[in-house]
Amino acid sequence: MLEASIDQLQQVAERPWQEVPEAVKDGYVIQATGQGAAEMVNRITNEVLPYHGGNIHPRFWGWVQGTGLASDLIAGMAGAVINANTGGRDHGANYMERAVIDWTREKMGMPEGSSGVLVAGTSQATVIAFQAARVRVMPEVRKFGQGSAQLTAYAGEGIHNATRKALELMGIGFENLRLVPLVDGQMDLAALRQQVAQDRAAGAKPFLLVGMAGSVDLGTYDDLNGLADAAAEEDLWLHVDGAFGAWTRIADEPWRSLSDGIGRAGSIALDFHKWMYVGYDCGMVLIADEPAHRAAFAARPSYLEAAERGLAGGDPWFCDYGIDLSRGNRALKVWTALEMYGEEAFGAAISDNCRMASLMAAEVEARPNMRLAASVVSNVCVFTARADLSAEAQSVLNSEIAQALQESGEAVFSTTRAQGVVMLRAAITNHRTREQDITDAIAAVAELAARQV
Structure with a gap:
């Protein structure tokens, strides 16, 4: 179990959120008889670890969810x-x-x-x-x-x-x-x-x-x-x-x-x-x-x-x-x-999250059809993928983009309503996020938005 847990942390970028299969859901039903520890480790490795909420992934910026630390395993x-x-x-x-x-x-x-x-x-x-x-x-x-x-x-x-x-x-x-x-x-x-x-x-x-x-x-x-x-x-x-x-x-x-x-x-x-x-x-x-x-x-x-x-x-x-x-x-x-x-590492990570939000805002502003809902103040960036569409069409498109990127494993944005439009929202409280994650995610948004005619 320890080895499987370390693998999870080391391979976190390769393990985005994924939908839980029906067979796995059915397997969670409590059984009347017990089983050995080795079998439970095998089941947890295959039925639990792959189906997390996604927040441990470096491109998870949905809602405001933390990412967990390796030190949690030690303390746990x-x-x-x-x-x-x-x-x-x-x-x-x-x-x-x-x-x-x-x-x-x-x-x-x-x-x-x-x-x-x-x-x-x-x-x-x-x-x-x-x-x-x-x-x-x-x-x-x-x-x-x-x-x-x-x-x-x-x-x-x-x-x-x-x-x-x-x-x-x-x-x-x-x-x-x-x-x-x-x-x-x-x-x-x-x-x-x-x-x-x-x-x-x-x-x-x-x-x-x-x-x-x-x-x-x-x-x-x-x-x-x-x-x-x-x-x-x-x-x-x-x-x-x-x-x-x-x-x-x-x-x-x-x-x-x-x-x-x-x-x-x-x-x-x-x-x-x-x-x-x-x-x-x-x-x-x-x-x-x-x-x-x-x-x-x-x-x-x-x-x-x-x-x-x-x-x-x-x-x-x-x-x-x-x-x-x-x-x-x-x-x-x-x-x-x-x-x-150490405290300094946490301060640096929080500051870096704010820089990543500013970078995302710059990437949005560099795209001719994207528009920010407001200037970035801290670690939250809210934007629409196609400001040239009607408010209703923007809302539909932004919601669809959020769901499509979640399902593909490319990135997790949440949505919120601003200026009468459902917009994409990134709340960056993720110490694993790097600049490449930001630029790749906005490129993915732009690619999906370009399909809307």
């Missing part, structure tokens, strides 16, 4: 044999998680003493941050519920669905999310203040402001310093959705400055499994006010009482800072990656 073996539950107690995994949290806090520029917890991803991190924000303004909500109180939240148009989903799950309701217009890709601060004043006048209680560090469609960034100023003036909790874009904090200029001000947030949600390339799943929430974080989740029934010595020691316990009591050792793969490759 150790993690499997230790089988740590990191909900609490006194063992090495919890000290390692605290070290990863503290390193991340420092990189984001949050104050010393800020807390955090590793989670499945930004969607879960968002719920945790929003609950801390709600408990701040409604200290008794854990006892009595929200009742008839109308809490309102604010975010720029185009905010990730994680914000809406979190408000729905918490019973606040997505109708109480105010989507503020954007100006040049950033939240209109004047419109924000006007909306907050209107809500207060109507008897609502504004409590949360959500900023974008890397928008899902175009990779744009809010003015985070401006949002921090507005949050302080309006007494709002500032949360930053930095799922992938927060990591420009370790990139070169000019990309690093995109996330200036992020350390002033009350909370940040981010992922290691996106632009830090670590294997799924691994996200984090950081919260500047540790007592507020703990107040939102801490609960210790008698069977979880801490002790001064022994295994029940090791306070603080991470179950007091999030939803999960039973938690896997996510910190191990982050720690292994950082110690193995």
Whole structure:
């Protein structure tokens, strides 16, 4: 199995996404009888490894998916044999998680003493941050519920669905999310203040402001310093959705400055499994006010009482800072990656991804019939393959090109809608991507687009 796994990593460029055959799907049905380890290795090699989601391939730029690292294999073996539950107690995994949290806090520029917890991803991190924000303004909500109180939240148009989903799950309701217009890709601060004043006048209680560090469609960034100023003036909790874009904090200029001000947030949600390339799943929430974080989740029934010595020691316990009591050792793969490759390598890879997005934009602009949806800001490039067609024809063509390139294994673009057109979208969070991959992919797009008459 180890040999097969190493082969997978070494031959990743030769193994793009492919459709799962019906016979393989049928073979996944659980059988009543067991089989030997050798047979299972053979089956996994032939029935599992070839049918991955495609994101490990160097020409995968669909959605925002990370690529995984060789260090994940090393950490995964150790993690499997230790089988740590990191909900609490006194063992090495919890000290390692605290070290990863503290390193991340420092990189984001949050104050010393800020807390955090590793989670499945930004969607879960968002719920945790929003609950801390709600408990701040409604200290008794854990006892009595929200009742008839109308809490309102604010975010720029185009905010990730994680914000809406979190408000729905918490019973606040997505109708109480105010989507503020954007100006040049950033939240209109004047419109924000006007909306907050209107809500207060109507008897609502504004409590949360959500900023974008890397928008899902175009990779744009809010003015985070401006949002921090507005949050302080309006007494709002500032949360930053930095799922992938927060990591420009370790990139070169000019990309690093995109996330200036992020350390002033009350909370940040981010992922290691996106632009830090670590294997799924691994996200984090950081919260500047540790007592507020703990107040939102801490609960210790008698069977979880801490002790001064022994295994029940090791306070603080991470179950007091999030939803999960039973938690896997996510910190191990982050720690292994950082110690193995070094911070500088990650910063260089993130910077290179932004350069690749700029190169893609230049390749698009060099083609007479292609057109960018917007200038590239970070690592996202959105474009149409044939701007000379009607909006409807462009949408059909771009969708067809995306599917055709996925099926051929040449490249993976996703699609998004911009300016009323379904366009091709590349979100480059892939440390395996090289210049040749970019130029070959755009050439393939141009070849397919030329067939449209």
